[in-house]
Amino acid sequence: MHTLIALLRAVNVGGTSKLPMAELRAMAEAEGFGAVRTYIRSGNLVFETDRGQDHVKTALETRLEAYAGRPVGVILRTAEEMSAILAANPFPDAERSKVGVLFLDAAPPPDTCDAAKWHADEEIALGTREVFVHYPSGMGRTKLRLPAMADGTMRNVNTVAKLADMVGRRE
Template sequence: MTTYAAFLRGINVGGAKKVPMARLRALAEGLGYSEVATYINSGNLVFSSTKKPATLERELASAIKDEFGFGVDVCVRSQAGLTKILAANPYPDGEPSKVTVAFLAARAPAGAADRLATLAKEHEPFTVAGTEVYVHYGQGLGTSELAEKFAKLVGVSATVRNVRTVEKVLALMG
């Protein structure tokens, strides 16, 4: 058994795509996952399974569509992978609520860094690292044009969490 975290994109934001966490946990248990837990109401699911990440992503996305009636992108990372992602954070001195990790559905396509650079301000350094993109929003995400247009610029489905949330999810994994 491997412990995984699944990050769901765009649920429970502004009243759209509502997914109650109790129903999400029940759905995951119904798929045969064990040790199921959620962290806050923004689509952070922790569970154990013998299946591979790509299979889990497809399975969860399909089950969510069947259960809730809308599509959701799902990014799955193992406990070991999440530990490495946090260790690789190029902005360890940044305030954890202002440093984000974007979990990409696939490797960042060619030109992603150049597209991000067109909107990144001096106080918004970023690092593209394979299937993750780290951004330090020095003045916060609330007024950042980069944050607002990030998914379109990166060119692949992405779901973003701040480092504090990723740390909490990893702690929940045990």
């Protein structure tokens, strides 16, 4: 068994795509995943499984689409990856709530920073399969748009730290 973190894309944001976390836990348990937990209402799922990531991703996305009536993207990370992402934060002195991590399935395109639109005071740095963004004026105030945002899901560093802690306690 290994622990995985599933990050759902575009659920419980701005009053659209409501997914109660009890429903998400029930879906994961129905797939046979163990030690299923959620964190806040934005689609953060922690669980144990002996299945491969491709199988897990497909199973969750299939159940979520059946529930929501539309595709819901799922991005997976292992416990080790989540800890490494937290350690790799290129903005360690910034307020954690003002640093976002855009999680992607693949490496961000090399032109991610150049492709930014409506860029103001934000700082952008590329990770392995993530894009880190420091929002000095706050995440809620930004107009920044990155093409990679269409394929990923953002979490602030406080959430990343909590998820790393949750999986760290189970390993």
